[in-house]
Amino acid sequence: MTDSNGANVFHLAAHLNLARVFEFLRPETEYLTRARDLNGDLPLHIASKMGHVEHIEKLRKVSLLLNGQGQTVLHIAAKYGRVSVVRYILSNPDLGMLLNAQDNDGNTVLHLAAMHSQPAALIHLVRTDGIQLSVCNSECLFAVDIARRHRAKGYKIRHHLAFLALVCSLAGKGPLKSPELLLVRAEARNEELSVVRSLKSMPNRDIVKDYINSRMVVATLVATVSFAAGFAVPGGFNSSDTASKDDRGMATMLDNRMFQAFAICNTIAMFCSMTVVVNLIWAQIVDVDVAVAAFERTTLPLQIALPAMSTAFLTGVTLTIGKLPWLANTIFYLGLVFLLITSFAKLLEKPLLFKILGHPLRRLTFCLILAYIYLWRVETYIYDDDDAKDNRREKKTFASPPVDVAGESRTDDSAKANVRMRYILQVTDLN
Template sequence: MDERLKRAAETGNIDALYSFIHDDGNVFKRIDKMEFVDTPLHVAAVTGNTGFAMEMMNLKPSFARKLNQDGFSPIHLALLSGKPEMVIDFLSIDENLVRLKGREGFTVAHYAARDVNVHLLSQFLDVCPDCIFDLTVRRQTALHIAAESNNFEAFKVMLEWIQKTFKDSRSTRIKILNLQDKDGNTVLHLAASNNQPQMMGMLVKCKGVDTKKNNKLGFTAMDVLRRQTLADNRKSVKILKSNPHRFSKFYNFDEILPDYFREMKPETINALLVVFSLVLSMTYQAILSPPGGFAEYGAASSNSKDGREGKSVMTSFHFLAFYVSNGVAFFISFAIMISLFDVVAKNIMFCLWPLYLLMCNSYWFAFSAIAPSNSVKNFVGLAVPIVVMLFVGISSFRFRKY
């Protein structure tokens, strides 16, 4: 680079820049032809001359993606030189610069995660969410870098952002949290290798983190932790042994199902809605028309006694066998339909749950009214409210989500 042009970039002298262009109109073209070179934009990024840098971005946008002989772009140099304002200015012109890879495949997000620049890291994630997937040459994400560098603040910011951003995409969340680097280590392996109980505690609580995953040496995170002899790792071992999601598959079926349905084609979802609507109608109709009908007033039969008018003529055993199966089909059908609507019509979810609970209530009263004996009625009075309360708890959780 010409010394006069370099000096103009160092001092931020825009007038000198244009004076040089008057003398040599092809100067930037020659620089741009070089594969690895320090451009005037690189110099301005190091010295913090924002005005000059923005003028260069306007005149020659390609310089922003140019790597110098050390493998750094202007935005890398601005970040590493402690010029966060200039980094933000670069992104205001081209937000995809967040994903520009430099030396060893590092993006500015990787450097921010390594150097605990939490404010910039949050902005990178907001401006370009896909940067969380970017890998270095060692196949590490910014989350890997934070765990490897013992930077808990950066790690916490990214993990909370991942949980919030991908709360409705279980497969994506699992992919990020269990991604393995070139050595087969997940983020949990790296946190364990540094004996970081805070990081490990947050990871174990995240849904989808595989604590049993092996690295290329065949070690799980627990194996990595137990091979350490210099530090007291009892707290970390206790965290890994805990299982906060032991019953998560049961309690979180309403989150898991929608994630599977999102991968289906719209016509498949529509067909499923029709099928489960029919099942729901059939099971609800069965409560109104039990097999064999109802006992009539004055009917003379072994199953019809005084005070049994309007009751099912079935024996208690057959009545329970039929209606327990029918009730399970009813509840499952409605739960699956709720999950389907969560995918295709999320905005009306607040209407569906009250409707569901009202139908459960109606089902319960109809069931009790036609029960053939007091023992069956008492069983219904105990069992059904428990099921309804379970769904009320789930519905309350859903209301908080919507």
């Protein structure tokens, strides 16, 4: 009988470590050990997956067939990190043909151990004579390439240990001198050579710590400034004396669009910089590889925090001097040019991006300068015209009072009232 997964009694015994059931392993029941469940596994593979060496010793004498994925018992042991099974197979000379066997995807035991980040199994495998480190799978990848990919994706220590186990074996045992390496494509060969070079030029912990401390200072400064700006907003807050009950403690410029942009940019700068600070604090208490990975992952939040802080400063200053339009426009457009320069500074480090973005950025900066000059001239003309009108109106009112029909000046009660008011103002100023 089989269960819903297609497993028979020996599958279940290998899974639950029921040694008593294997007393029924007789010639008339050996066919059950060669049956596959719905996953394609034999009882031998189930015992290897669970790490039961005594059951493997009984089942391997009956059948060493492959599972549905073309994997041997050593493949399964390396995949699930069963070190006891790996040691048992490696110590048995009769099972030496399993060392470099490949499954349906071309993966050897090293590929599967690297794919599932099993450093304990890898350490025993790479120290075994006869293991071939320069075997490629169907994707033309070495085991060290797979380990490098998983190391770049995760922070777990076992990912880094699996990668170091393979790299150290490449540097120590010298498989690069094997003629089999010449048969693979040039890209894969160059990648393997770069792995060994990276081992020789691993970053020094002191140098990495200096980089982390420098970035920590910048991120802490941005967080401090953003935090202070959040409680010292432009325009201040409504006091309890002048504001209504609902508006007490609220910002005086809350309905202004420029103030809303200031609040959003300041919040973005605050939390991005805090993210950088937390990651860098965590990076200082782990090994150097994790520290380098954490340092690289703080680049993007810091690149967002710096322009956001600059935008918050620009909007805040523009908001506070808004009653003087020519000065507000001068600061706004000047800050906008520098904001574009700082935002694209990281992208323009690469030559290709410099060729693509350099010319449009210069053109955009030139257009902004022309727009500012045009707006400045228009506003200057308007204010000059308004001042001239005010001056003419003053001259007409005070210097040349209107003449009546009879040709006499109007020195009536209104003129006397103006003289009296002027006298009162002078006395008030003296007092």
